[in-house]
Amino acid sequence: MNIEIERKFLVKSEDFKNEAFNKYTIKQGFLNSHKERTVRVRLKNGQGYLTIKGKSKFNGISRYEWEKEISGSEAEELLKLCEQGIINKTRYEVKYDEHIFEIDVFLDDNYGLIVAEVELSSEDEHFEKPEWLGKEVTGDLKYFNSQLSKTPYSEW
Template sequence: MGIEIERKFLVQGEAWRAAEAQSERLCQAYLSRDPARTVRVRIAGDQAWLTIKGQALGKFQGESSGISRAEFEYPIPLADAQQLLALADGPAIDKIRHRIRHAGMTWEVDEFLGDNAGLVVAEIELASEGQSFEAPPWLGAEVSSDARYFNSALSRLPYRHWTR
């Protein structure tokens, strides 16, 4: 079983765009958005994956601060992924993922499109919940535990429909 330890932050301003980045467009949708177990299909170019995420199990259960989750990810044929998108529970999420190196760590900056346009978040995967890292200057407030920013939630209530 894989464990994903991830922290998520809002991005401030446009300074992040000056960083050298590898970028790709992603389309993803959810077959299940149950918070205890999400099932996602994702397409990036001509590659596709099926991902199952759930509450951390085993030694992590009960010890998590909410940033650790069980994660299982498998490559699947592109044609299968395209058919699975049609079975999705709600609309697909469309975004451009920019991978930016900062202080020896890789940040994934997701620039959302469509109904989630205007939202830009940065995620960092860690080896442990207590791992320290240097925050880039464009990093804003942490939203790791704010369920509104989960991709599965954004497919149900897109960012443009939020009351701010």
């Protein structure tokens, strides 16, 4: 079983763009966005992924995750079957101290929202926070991609 441990933050400036070592586009949808589990289809730079995530623990930091690579054409076909609310975003990767931060700049109906995530090896692992990192929103359901597909940032 693979447990994903991550914390999520709002981003208060775009200074991270100058520090990014990688940048790519993501298109994703949800075949299932139930609160107990999500099944996500993602197309990232032409490569497809199918991901199943379990319910988050009470603090929102960790949950079960299973991911399988699929072809880009398979992902395109599965995206046609997804629930309404496809998400498009640009992801930046920034190495800060000993961690990699993934910063998502959302597009379309979620335009204006910028969220950073950092994966950890344990829930209590310490990490340095860059200056552009803002308020922590770990565990706040409205910032989960599965919820942003249903109630986009533009409707808040």
